[in-house]
Amino acid sequence: QKEVEQNSGPLSVPEGAIASLNCTYSDRVSQSFFWYRQYSGKSPELIMSIYSNGDKEDGRFTAQLNKASQYVSLLIRDSQPSDSATYLCAVNKGSNQGGKLIFGQGTELSVKP
Amino acid sequence: EPEVTQTPSHQVTQMGQEVILRCVPISNHLYFYWYRQILGQKVEFLVSFYNNEISEKSEIFDDQFSVERPDGSNFTLKIRSTKLEDSAMYFCASSEQGVAYGYTFGSGTRLTVV
Numbered sequence: 001q002k003e004v005e006q007n008s009g010p011l012s013v014p015e016g017a018i019a020s021l022n023c024t025y026s027d028r029v030s031q032s033f034f035w036y037r038q039y040s041g042k043s044p045e046l047i048m049s050i051y052s053n054g055d056k057e058d059g060r061f062t063a064q065l066n067k068a069s070q071y072v073s074l075l076i077r078d079s080q081p082s083d084s085a086t087y088l089c090a091v092n093k094g095s096n097q098g099g100k101l102i103f104g105q106g107t108e109l110s111v112k113p
Numbered sequence: 114e115p116e117v118t119q120t121p122s123h124q125v126t127q128m129g130q131e132v133i134l135r136c137v138p139i140s141n142h143l144y145f146y147w148y149r150q151i152l153g154q155k156v157e158f159l160v161s162f163y164n165n166e167i168s169e170k171s172e173i174f175d176d177q178f179s180v181e182r183p184d185g186s187n188f189t190l191k192i193r194s195t196k197l198e199d200s201a202m203y204f205c206a207s208s209e210q211g212v213a214y215g216y217t218f219g220s221g222t223r224l225t226v227v
Contacts, residue, residue: 034215043218043220044156049215088155101216105154
């Protein structure tokens with residue numbers, strides 16, 4: 001089983017729609033969860049972090065965490081063509097200070113005008 | 114907004130040559146990392162560095178790799194004898210308080226081994 005698993009996509013949504021991106025992880029002791037956005041040829045950019053079960057909203061983005069199901073999701077409301085990118089789910093492994101982030105393969109999102 | 118700076122942006126090297134990739138982390142950050150991403154693949158952890166020593170390294174980070182913080186600002190990754198399979202994008206990252214709070218990534222160095 002992969003440590004962090006995402007559907008690779010591509011996920012195609014029309015402009016203005018809600019994009020839903022999903023991620024599962026295998027390590028039950030993980031405490032910190034992140035969503036990064038990566039444009040083609042660029043570095044990952046942190047867009048959301050979540051640490052507790054439930055929802056966390058930041059602008060058009062909502063992260064959802066369910067530790068019992070080992071599941072993290074990202075909702076993007078009112079999707080814009082500029083949201084077209086690969087979205088990376090990352091989970092911490094190890095201690096909160098000295099550990100590392102394990103990344104999923106990423107889900108490619110395409111927002112059509 | 115503070116940035117992690119990486120140089121060079123692109124490096125082409127011959128197989129067997131040594132390369133040094135350079136990074137300037139954000140000034141008040143204490144935790145430093147190197148990751149790599151082979152084209153079309155996921156971002157992979159190489160090494161973490163804190164308090165002037167390696168905290169953790171992956172299986173990829175073998176004897177051909179080393180890291181150094183030679184002064185108060187630079188953080189370098191050295192590959193002693195490059196192989197074709199070392200061709201990848203290398204990202205430096207830094208964090209103020211550790212992995213639990215996420216990283217800021219640099220813009221990356223694309224290493225091409227020919």
